[in-house]
Structures are given as C-alpha cells and as structure tokens.
Amino acid sequence: MTAAFPDEIDAARRAHRFPPHLRERAELIVRQSLRLLFPHFGAVVASGPDGVRVELEQLSRLVRETVASLSDASRAGSVTSTYMAALPAVRDALQADAEALASGDPAAGSVDEVILAYPGFLAVAVHRLAHVVYQCHVPLLPRLMSEWAHGETGIDMHPGAVVGHGFAIDHGTGVVIGETTVIGDRVRVYQGVTLGAMAVHKRLANRKRHPTIGDDVVIYANATILGGDTIVGRGSVIGGNVWLTHSVPPASVVLFESAVTTRTPDDGLEFHI
Numbered sequence: 001m002t003a004a005f006p007d008e009i010d011a012a013r014r015a016h017r018f019p020p021h022l023r024e025r026a027e028l029i030v031r032q033s034l035r036l037l038f039p040h041f042g043a044v045v046a047s048g049p050d051g052v053r054v055e056l057e058q059l060s061r062l063v064r065e066t067v068a069s070l071s072d073a074s075r076a077g078s079v080t081s082t083y084m085a086a087l088p089a090v091r092d093a094l095q096a097d098a099e100a101l102a103s104g105d106p107a108a109g110s111v112d113e114v115i116l117a118y119p120g121f122l123a124v125a126v127h128r129l130a131h132v133v134y135q136c137h138v139p140l141l142p143r144l145m146s147e148w149a150h151g152e153t154g155i156d157m158h159p160g161a162v163v164g165h166g167f168a169i170d171h172g173t174g175v176v177i178g179e180t181t182v183i184g185d186r187v188r189v190y191q192g193v194t195l196g197a198m199a200v201h202k203r204l205a206n207r208k209r210h211p212t213i214g215d216d217v218v219i220y221a222n223a224t225i226l227g228g229d230t231i232v233g234r235g236s237v238i239g240g241n242v243w244l245t246h247s248v249p250p251a252s253v254v255l256f257e258s259a260v261t262t263r264t265p266d267d268g269l270e271f272h273i
Contacts, residue, residue, distance in 0.1 A: 022140070030130075056084065060080055064079075083136070090132070093165055097121060098114045101168045105168075120155065124169060125149075133159070155175045156177070169188075169190075172191055175192065176194045180210045198228075217233075220240040221240045223241065223243075224242070226245050230244065232244070234251070236248055236250065236252040241256040
C-alpha cells in the first residue's frame with residue numbers, strides 16, 4: 001500500500017455522487033410496496049383503513065425522498081404520485097400473474113402458495129413495480145429494485161421490459177429478459193429462457209434490441225430468442241433448447257431436433273468427475 005492510497009480513497013469518496021445506502025433504500029421500497037399490496041409479505045399487517053393509509057404515507061415519503069436524492073428534486077413529487085397511483089393496477093396485474101401460475105402448474109396447491117413461495121411471482125412482482133419507476137426516467141433506482149429480485153430469485157428482468165397480463169415464470173432459475181423485450185398476455189416461460197439481443201454495442205442503446213413475444217406463447221426450458229426484429233407469433237410453442245433468431249408466424253411449433261444413436265462399449269461417453 002502506498003502512502004498516497006488513503007488520499008486516493010478520500011478523493012473517490014468525495015467524487016461519489018450517489019446518496020448513501022441507496023441499495024438498502026431500493027430494497028426497502030420493494031419490501032414496503034409488496035407488504036402493502038399482499039399481506040403474504042408482511043410480518044405485521046396493519047388493520048383497518050387508517051392503518052393502510054399510514055402505510056401508504058410511509059411508502060410515499062420513502063419514494064419521494066429516494067427520488068429526490070437521485071434526480072431533480074422538483075420531479076420527486078410527480079414521480080411519487082405516478083408510483084402511488086399505479087399501485088392498484090399493479091396489484092390487479094399481479095393477482096392475474098399468480099392465478100396464471102397456479103392454474104398452469106399442477107404442483108401449485110393454491111394462489112397463496114404461488115405468492116408466498118414461487119420465485120417467478122416475486123421476480124414479476126418486483127418488475128412491475130420497477131417498471132413504473134423506469135417509465136418515469138428515474139436513474140438507477142429501477143435497476144437496483146430489479147437487481148434485488150435477481151439476487152433473490154435468479155431471474156434477471158430488466159425494468160424496461162414491457163410485460164402483459166397473466167405472465168407466468170415457472171421454476172425460473174436463469175431466466176434473462178432484456179430491456180426492450182415486449183411480452184404479450186398469458187405468456188408462460190420456463191427456467192433458463194433468454195430473451196436477448198443479437199449484438200451488444202453501446203450504439204444500439206436506443207434501438208429495440210430484444211424480441212417481441214405474442215399472446216398465449218409458451219417458451220420451454222433453456223430456449224434462447226434473440227433480436228429486436230424477432231417476433232414470436234401468438235399461440236406459438238417454443239421447445240426446450242431452441243435457438244431462435246428470426247420471426248415465426250402465429251401458432252408455430254419450434255423444436256430442437258436431437259439425434260438418437262446406439263452406444264457401444266468403447267464410445268468414450270463415460271465420464272468420471
């Protein structure tokens with residue numbers, strides 16, 4: 001360590017422009033919002049309309065203070081009003097998401113089980129909250145909200161993605177959904193699915209880089225769908241392990257073709273790890 005190292009650290013700290021504890025504040029916004037919308041997320045649930053109003057005021061204050069610390073303070077009030085006004089619609093959409101998961105998964109015992117235990121529901125819940133903030137052009141905060149969910153669930157949804165109603169992510173581990181993805185209604189996605197871009201260049205930042213998924217599409221495990229011009233038509237089924245970089249019409253079935261051969265004793269396919 002050089003003698004100048006403490007001075008370098010001090011200079012970096014002075015130049016740091018973001019407010020302290022920003023990660024914690026983003027997580028707190030998510031947790032308070034989810035607790036407000038669903039009693040499943042609250043250790044203590046307020047009773048009566050007056051108790052709910054207190055929770056609403058606490059959440060509103062938290063959002064306002066956090067937004068004011070990140071952007072033009074004069075916008076904090078309008079962003080907060082937009083966020084709070086969106087909560088009823090977010091709750092309705094999430095109820096439809098939970099019902100879609102419960103009705104499509106034989107292992108789901110109830111909608112309550114989905115809300116409490118399914119990582120796909122948690123990821124989509126946080127996404128719908130973060131997307132409201134993203135649409136208000138608040139820097140960094142929506143991404144921090146989504147990244148908290150990513151860490152909790154293993155599902156990486158950029159807050160910019162547009163997601164329709166009745167969206168179900170089953171199992172979910174390893175799902176990646178890019179910023180300019182558009183997903184229709186009643187879409188079901190399984191673990192390991194990637195909805196990504198064909199190329200990664202900063203010059204493409206303002207272009208649609210990720211696919212459009214039509215209504216009533218099912219995408220099975222580990223399928224990869226790439227490209228801003230790629231449209232998966234309504235009612236299509238994309239099989240597991242498919243690599244898709246072009247559009248397919250409605251009601252398509254896209255499968256990964258595998259070959260079945262017969263083993264021989266010396267084919268070298270036994271591994272010891």
